[in-house]
Amino acid sequence: MVPATAAQAVPLVEVQVKGDLDAQSAPEVNRLLEQALALRPQQIVVDLADCDTIDGAGVLLLLDAHRRAVRDGGAVALRSPSERARRVLRLAKVDRIMQLLPYAVVELAPAGPVVA
Incomplete structure (x- = not known):
């Protein structure tokens, strides 16, 4: 295997992430983050729109992924956390370390002329 370069x-x-990000789901999410980190992206966006709650194991997992991404010149951002998840992230001061993004709305251009 050839090592990745810049x-x-x-x-x-x-x-x-769908469902809860907790001690039970952390191993599977960690596996996905490992695959993402192996690509050495400039940014990993973790979409939390369908994540109901985050516990301490989830917070540690996100912080570790961010630390590893920064070490390789990248970053991890969190998108669309629920109000409950946002509260946990705020209490853990994750919002001071990682960027919290609002939900991204993608506007598609019409395929052809619009007939009224």
Whole structure:
């Protein structure tokens, strides 16, 4: 296996978390983050729109992923955490370390002329 170089880094990888991010789900989410980190992206966006709650294990997992991404010249941002998850992230001061993004709305251009 050839080690990744800066020229091989991808700009963005998105990881979507569904359900709770807790001690039970952390190993699976960690596996996905490991795969994302292996790509050496400039940024990993963890989509938390469908994540109801985060516990201490989830917070530690996110912080570790961010630390590892920064070490390789990247970053991890969290998108669309629920109000409950946002409260946990705020109490753990994660919002001071990682960027919290609002939900990204993608506007698609019409495929052809619009007939009224």
